[in-house]
Amino acid sequence: MSRLYKTEGVVLRHSYMGEADALVTLCTPDRGKLRAVARGVRRPKSRLAGHMEPLTYCTMMLAEGRTIDIVSGCEARDSFQGMKSDLWLLSCGLYAADLTDRLSAEGAENRPLFRLLLDALHSLSGGIDPALVLRYFEFHSLACCGYLPELWECPVCHRKLEATTNYFSPAAAGLLCPDCRGKEGLDRPASVDVVKVLRFFARNECSALAKLKLKPRLAREIEDLMQGYVTYVLDREVASAKWLRELRADEQTTKVPVNLVGGQLPVGTGPD
Ligand SMILES: [Zn+2]
Structure with missing residues (x-):
């Protein structure tokens, strides 16, 4: 038996x-x-x-x-019905699920990642800016799997980072000072404001995102930086990230009201 x-x-x-x-x-x-x-x-x-x-x-x-x-x-x-009744929020939730699927290992206990996923789904249902929730989720899901980025000290020269434009290096898993920035082209400038937001992510619970409001340009810089890091770690882009960008472009021209509560989710789900 x-x-x-x-x-x-x-x-x-x-x-x-x-x-x-x-x-x-x-x-x-x-x-x-x-x-x-x-x-x-x-x-x-x-x-x-x-x-x-x-x-x-x-x-x-x-x-x-x-x-x-x-x-x-x-x-x-x-069932997170607040999230599932909105196509965009549902799609954000599916991206978080997709990223969890890619990052986690079968049979390997990971309580922080499980708790993070639940917090993200509650936040998406609870009206917190979904873009911020996803950036926070990317940051901490990578951290839960051993890829916490160094944000305070240059990983090469070990000097404390100054309040200036530093450079995020996926290979070094952190912010390089201007003197140590690499030459391989993957390093990405990180403005003082970008660094402040990343440090806010590092220090706060997901619910604290309700206090944060980013200008669109800063939000886009953080999205590019975090997705670059995700792609580097996984050695490929998460397919649903591309799908989300396409959906966002469509939504900017037409807002599609979709009620999926109790219905079949558009995933077998999610793009692969
Ligand atoms: Zn340095």
Whole structure:
């Protein structure tokens, strides 16, 4: 008889298997990234239906399988409906899930990353500027996986950084002083204001983002810097980041009201 265990998790994605089953990828605090099969989840009368949609925080019972574990019970604890009722916020949530999927390892406990993902989804549901939430999420999800950038001392000469334009180096995982900036072309100028925002991220909880308001140009500089770092660490761009940029360009011309509550999320999800 297979061993049963209980865990909590956030559904990152699911893809269909056959007519009724789904392969579900979860972010859990104690088991890191976890893949499991949800049998019969697509049947209308399934007790799992509605509890295992992407971006749902749930408590699950699972049975250990020989090759993959099987979800035997699941109860949704938060569906983040405030986020899912808005296409842009939902897309931001899916990007956070995608990044979590790429950064986390199966079977490796990562409680800070799980907590960060929950905080980000609550913040997206709670009206905090979604662009700020994503930059904060990028910063801290990288930090949770061993890529915390150095923001106070140049990693090459170890001098304290001055209040001037410094240079963010993905390879050095931090801010280089003007004397040590590299020559490989990946270093990116980081203005005094950019550095202040990054330090704010480093020192504060996600909820503190409510106090922050950035001018569009500064927001774009931080987006370019953080996404450059994400791409460097993963050795590729996260596909949903490109998808988000395209959606933003579309939304600037037309605002599409979409109500996805209770409906099928546009992901099997998310671009791959
Ligand atoms: Zn230096």
